[in-house]
Amino acid sequence: MLDKIKELLKRKEEFIEFEPEEKGEEKVTIRMEKLGGIVDADRIARLLLEGNIVFLNIRDLQKRDFGQFQNSVEKLKRYSNQYGWDIAATDDGYLLLTPRFARISRE
Numbered sequence: 001m002l003d004k005i006k007e008l009l010k011r012k013e014e015f016i017e018f019e020p021e022e023k024g025e026e027k028v029t030i031r032m033e034k035l036g037g038i039v040d041a042d043r044i045a046r047l048l049l050e051g052n053i054v055f056l057n058i059r060d061l062q063k064r065d066f067g068q069f070q071n072s073v074e075k076l077k078r079y080s081n082q083y084g085w086d087i088a089a090t091d092d093g094y095l096l097l098t099p100r101f102a103r104i105s106r107e
Contacts, residue, residue, distance in 0.1 A: 035061050041075040059093030
């Protein structure tokens with residue numbers, strides 16, 4: 001019994017070296033897009049479903065046609081709720097949309 005305890009203590013002091021796993025690099029694409037109307041909401045949704053992060057310029061549509069701007073953003077919000085995406089607006093007239101695996105820090 002004493003021999004087994006000594007053996008366990010010796011094992012505790014041993015170091016095991018692991019070889020690093022070689023995984024293929026997974027890259028995330030950040031897309032710069034422009035919201036031109038409600039028809040673009042479906043295109044933006046496809047980009048997010050493909051795993052892209054989208055930085056969306058909304059300023060022009062907001063100035064040109066506020067009603068269509070509101071409808072487009074509401075449609076993006078519905079997609080966001082449905083698929084678990086995160087969405088945030090900036091003061092500069094952009095929306096940041098992220099797929100489920102990424103979250104926007106609001107600190």
